[in-house]
Amino acid sequence: MPAYVRNLWYMAAWEHEVPDGGMLSRKLLDQAWLVHRLESGAYAMLEDRCPHRFVPLSMGRKQGDVVHCRYHGLGFGPDGACVHTPFPASPPGHVKAATMPVVARYRALWFWPGDPALADPSLIPDFAFLDSYRPMTRGHLVMQGNYELVTDNLMDLTHAEFLHVETFGVNGSLFESGAQTVQQEADGAIWNKWTMTDARAPAWAKPVLGEGARVDQKLHMRWHAPASMALLVEIGKAGTAYGVHLLPPMLNPHIITPETQGSSHYFYDHEPTEQARDMAMQVFVEEDEPMIEAAQAALGETDFWDARPAILKTDAAAIRCRRALMQLRRREAGEAEAP
Amino acid sequence: MPAYVRNLWYMAAWEHEVPDGGMLSRKLLDQAWLVHRLESGAYAMLEDRCPHRFVPLSMGRKQGDVVHCRYHGLGFGPDGACVHTPFPASPPGHVKAATMPVVARYRALWFWPGDPALADPSLIPDFAFLDSYRPMTRGHLVMQGNYELVTDNLMDLTHAEFLHVETFGVNGSLFESGAQTVQQEADGAIWNKWTMTDARAPAWAKPVLGEGARVDQKLHMRWHAPASMALLVEIGKAGTAYGVHLLPPMLNPHIITPETQGSSHYFYDHEPTEQARDMAMQVFVEEDEPMIEAAQAALGETDFWDARPAILKTDAAAIRCRRALMQLRRREAGEAEAP
Amino acid sequence: MPAYVRNLWYMAAWEHEVPDGGMLSRKLLDQAWLVHRLESGAYAMLEDRCPHRFVPLSMGRKQGDVVHCRYHGLGFGPDGACVHTPFPASPPGHVKAATMPVVARYRALWFWPGDPALADPSLIPDFAFLDSYRPMTRGHLVMQGNYELVTDNLMDLTHAEFLHVETFGVNGSLFESGAQTVQQEADGAIWNKWTMTDARAPAWAKPVLGEGARVDQKLHMRWHAPASMALLVEIGKAGTAYGVHLLPPMLNPHIITPETQGSSHYFYDHEPTEQARDMAMQVFVEEDEPMIEAAQAALGETDFWDARPAILKTDAAAIRCRRALMQLRRREAGEAEAP
Helix, strand or coil: CCCCCCCCCEEEEEHHHCCCCCEEEEEECCEEEEEEECCCCCEEEEECCCCCCCCCHHHCEEECCEEECCCCCCEECCCCEEEECCCCCCCCCCCECCECCEEEECCEEEECCCCHHHCCHHHCCCCHHHHCCCCCEEEEEEECCCHHHHHHHHHCHHHHHHHCCCCCCCCCHHHHHEEEEEEECCCCCEEEEEEEEEEECCHHHHHHHCCCCEEEEEEEEEEECCCEEEEEEEEEECCCCCCCECCCCEEEEEEEEEEECCEEEEEEEECCCHHHHHHHHHHHHHHHHHHHHHHHHHHCCCCCHHHCCCCCHHHHHHHHHHHHHHHHHHHHHHHHHCC | CCCCCCCCCEEEEEHHHCCCCCEEEEEECCEEEEEEECCCCCEEEEECCCCCCCCCHHHCEEECCEEECCCCCCEECCCCEEEECCCCCCCCCCCECCECCEEEECCEEEECCCCHHHCCHHHCCCCHHHHCCCCCEEEEEEECCCHHHHHHHHHCHHHHHHHCCCCCCCCCHHHHHEEEEEEECCCCCEEEEEEEEEEECCHHHHHHHCCCCEEEEEEEEEEECCCEEEEEEEEEECCCCCCCECCCCEEEEEEEEEEECCEEEEEEEECCCHHHHHHHHHHHHHHHHHHHHHHHHHHCCCCCHHHCCCCCHHHHHHHHHHHHHHHHHHHHHHHHHCC | CCCCCCCCCEEEEEHHHCCCCCEEEEEECCEEEEEEECCCCCEEEEECCCCCCCCCHHHCEEECCEEECCCCCCEECCCCEEEECCCCCCCCCCCECCECCEEEECCEEEECCCCHHHCCHHHCCCCHHHHCCCCCEEEEEEECCCHHHHHHHHHCHHHHHHHCCCCCCCCCHHHHHEEEEEEECCCCCEEEEEEEEEEECCHHHHHHHCCCCEEEEEEEEEEECCCEEEEEEEEEECCCCCCCECCCCEEEEEEEEEEECCEEEEEEEECCCHHHHHHHHHHHHHHHHHHHHHHHHHHCCCCCCCCCCCCCHHHHHHHHHHHHHHHHHHHHHHHHHCC
16 A cells, blocks of 8 residues: 555645745655745746756756756756756756646645646645734644654644643643534545533633633634644633634644654644744644654554554544545555556 | 563563652563552553553653553553543543563562463562672663673673673683583573682782682572573682682672663662772673674674574583573464464 | 675775774675784785674784684684684684685775685786875775765766866866767776867966966776776876876876775875865865765665666766676676576
8 A cells, every 4th residue: 555645735835935046855755855936936846856866956056947956967947857968968858857746825835746637726725714914923843753643643632631731721621521523524624623612711711701700612623634734723701602702713724744654744833922932832842742753653663553552532533534544545556556 | 483482570670760659661572661669569560652542651640550641641550451531431441551460579570571371470580689688789771782692691701801801800710720510400590600629819819818829719600581690609718618708609680681682671789889880880881781782783683593603612501591592482482373 | 686796806995094913894895894914914804703702803902913802712813713712722613704815905905705716816906006106195984875876976077067166177178078988998997088178278277378278188087896996187288189288197096895785985095285185075075975975865775777867978987887787796696596
């Protein structure tokens, strides 16, 4: 079975990560790729390895839309064709760098590692909220864990009550009054919705709501294959059907792309304050990452299912995502085998 | 063939290594385990990996006899059963952490990685001398070598004359007048006995015995599978049948437990002085360890026998230990294959 | 197919690298070897691993022509035979360390990892220029790349115009007026000859030749299997048939020996000045090595041909060297299979 679903949009980077006039090199799905911005404003994505002697093209230089290898001077256009050699003769037509379709949308760059003919941008999951005028800081980190272990983490937020007690926990109300609903949508989205009704209010809400007040809360995570997630958080005064919010409703991306089988790119955002940045780092780097890395280290090369994980009710959504990916991989394996 | 004999007692730790109210995590036979002391004073040993999402349970916290996972809050009792979840519902009966029998004896903790029904504590090799009133410092280190390479080192002490010249050597008398006897006992113990009779006295004995005096010496190493060794050292005035000792007879543990196929736990003791500690570190860490690690590095993944080692007469005991282990592994492989 | 051609002379070290009265330990073709100088002035080469318990013999000591293992005191003569044990008995005749033929020539030591009966020193490629009276500094470094990738680098010097612009480049003249000739000689030598005729002079030549003067240049690299190369550089006033040199003609060794499949010994020389040393380090360590290591990292375990490299005209010599080696490996594999 192939390691990755190929006919899918994956996030490669935030647009702002591509340096002006330069190249971004990033390992994606076990291979090194480079992204650069063309003079038209569009983007090109080339395998970051010269087809001649295999050195990273990103060690070279960019001239207009052409990337020149630092080793022997071959130049490659946006479609991967060799368009320049240092000799007066015309460039060798047979030399071509691998490319992938890449599309800028929602302030992010999305690539399609499968059949380019199928790369329909309308299949990119809806992250329109990222286009919002709200000033947000958009970040990227790498976690040393398989992307499905990161998905497990995000699609089962009950861990917040243990790992994120001081940052993101909901004061135990999830266990007291939480109801879990798992939903699947026509476009393949899977939702894990925790809803707390008439729940104990968090301590910080007392000055606003008064002693003994109760709240309604939503903690709704949406997943699209392979691991592009969005989290909706709402907290309102109980019984007002979210008519009286304690905080503005929040929508945040948690978009995961495999770097390798054992490591993942994590794309996130937070309010543009130092405090918000510190809290994001605490949640992602100090709290989640050690768990995910420990699980990865414990599994090593062992397949997740071969390790016979105990399945809990709260895993329902995470397991459904794993099954959906498995089906996609199986389908592609079948198609690949078909004549 | 399995990598380890499973129906045997292995030493996990010194009792004092388990922190009060806490957990000791240690890799043993390629797997991470945790040991903790129960309220009864007995010990429990659980796989240090939550059966739900594989993170180390030792990252969590201990409450009474229950170990709580830091990731999703499951709690596990001494028998590995999940006895707590954060939800009001009763804990999932099917979720169980792996356990091993563990017994405290001779100030050490012994575990049995095989069939628990066979875990008879009377099979723990006799290290009663460790219960002595003598104050000793008991230590632990990890050597980057397979446990059988460490056994080779200990069951052939002729190396002391080269490696430990200034610490543990016997002044060349082993080569001059040493007689080697290899004995096997009914309980599986293998002894390698070097006995020096009427031998040149060590330099430090001259003030006591006078110029030209001669001594009798014993250097007797006892082995039990898998690699639990004890060393008896005696040195007395020649011809007195050890009636006149130059030093009190010494019994010391050299107990080895595989951490992985390429690394070993080494449990030792020494007199509780700084000088004795320094000498132990010199012998173990500066003199033996580089040799054992170099041999391991040279072998790499190659099996010891496939590397066609030259066999010397002085290897007789070490080779007998290797053969005894091989037979035990073969027997377990046969039992495992039987219907 | 075997990884290395065995019936060939490889360079092990410069003679001066073997310490007086001591041993040089070096990994060659995936194995650790030691070289030492005998009392006769000849050299011996033993596997740097005691045949008894596999520790490096180079951790021991040398007494006359005998190397004594530090672990159990066995002593080995120049032919690998065990000629000493610490016991009074005679040494065990069956214990033998592996050896290889080794010959000192051209200030270097050459070893033959194949059948010793075929080790004819007249097959060592001609590096007589190394015996020159010219004082030169001879150096050694290790590059993290397969030796054939280093050969690719050296047998295609067009890269100098990109990588070595400020050190070794020829001012673009190679591309303007360079003619490439690839020649094979009866002894297996392959030459890659770049010749620039009536070419633009380098900037530094203007004070000598005057404004607008032209030069003839040779950049001729000679290869012998496995990867022992020599570079001839000449630059003369155009039209004088090198009768008027701008610099003395230079011959330099670029001799490569595999350390492992993924790393290479590089033996070079330079004028004995600090400036020449700095330039050599810039060319080899700062410019070439990152390219070669990057290519190696990109290939990983993949075979060069399986990675489907694009082949350019300028690769003609490098590819011919690769094919010659492949044929030698195939021939040896065939011989090995024959009855």
